[in-house]
């Protein structure tokens with residue numbers, strides 16, 4: 001019999017007080033079916049929704065509920081010593097806040113403080129709660145510390161409203177668990193240059209041309225590569241995103257600035273992941289002043305092409321692995337194949353950018369991975385952070401067979417600002 005995906009992995013499943021606690025029952029079954037040894041810990045609010053006995057029977061272990069229990073004594077220490085992963089599903093707003101602040105006033109919150117193992121949190125709450133600025137700040141803090149906080153899903157909520165707050169689908173949580181457990185420092189020694197976000201081309205002092213890219217995919221790749229041990233520089237167009245932990249970010253606006261920033265670091269890199277949605281056109285005669293509307297002739301909108309950064313770096317490559325992203329609205333494979341060849345890439349990630357499920361702006365994405373020496377692999381829709389790991393897996397499998405060359409210093413005159 002082939003080994004199950006989570007065979008021998010010890011997982012602590014923390015269930016907190018949301019109506020979605022009933023979904024943790026099915027999640028527990030799936031974890032156990034995949035071979036995991038699961039201990040369940042519940043907050044007292046969670047026990048209002050589902051009886052601990054349900055989890056006890058399905059896990060085959062007593063449910064951890066009290067900080068000061070007789071058996072085992074100090075359960076938070078025993079559970080965290082042995083765990084490979086803590087999964088919190090559902091994670092309430094209160095649970096996220098306590099974890100971000102390091103509060104430890106019950107068994108579940110004390111597990112977070114006591115543990116050194118990876119933590120995955122699957123939030124569930126009402127849409128208005130998820131949108132609270134305080135919660136957004138806590139989520140950001142947790143992510144900066146390397147805790148994987150999944151995005152809740154949109155749909156009908158227990159309040160009767162429709163919004164973003166539903167527990168992520170079980171397959172998304174399972175993918176996150178597998179990805180976190182497989183977390184290795186398998187990119188250590190690699191020097192990864194990632195571009196992300198849109199570019200912005202001025203028309204005059206206050207107006208500009210840009211596109212709908214949010215930068216989320218590139219930031220997810222930078223985050224994943226850094227967590228897997230790579231040294232990462234992120235050249236970012238204008239976005240609202242905070243820099244991922246342990247990544248050096250360089251902010252740029254125009255395609256020319258992005259080309260210059262990438263060019264300066266290209267010799268240093270072993271892998272370039274060109275996620276940025278570089279604008280293809282810019283105003284030929286931008287005005288440095290604000291053009292008055294009665295003076296408007298339309299001339300500032302005469303357009304010219306920007307440099308194709310990836311094409312130009314491809315011509316200069318010595319040892320670098322080159323990964324491109326294709327934004328396509330139709331004939332995805334045929335157009336992707338052309339780009340792979342024209343830009344002489346090692347891997348191309350093809351995105352569909354039209355319709356409600358466009359790769360632009362969304363939290364999740366449905367991409368096709370196209371390695372130069374392999375067959376195109378269409379992937380199911382998944383959060384961008386998980387897709388980032390799949391992209392790194394593909395690059396590693398197809399392009400990183402030999403260890404990287406001796407670590408080089410960043411080029412002269414470039415200062416690291418963390």
Ligand code: CTP
Nearest residue numbers: 274275276278280307308309310324325326327
């Ligand atoms: N790219 C680039 N410089 C540009 C345009 C695109 O480096 N001026 C890079 C993108 O970052 C991406 C890849 O080239 O990795 C493909 O970009 P895409 O927008 O899909 O295609 P284009 O090359 O712009 O071609 P087309 O507009 O014909 O689809």
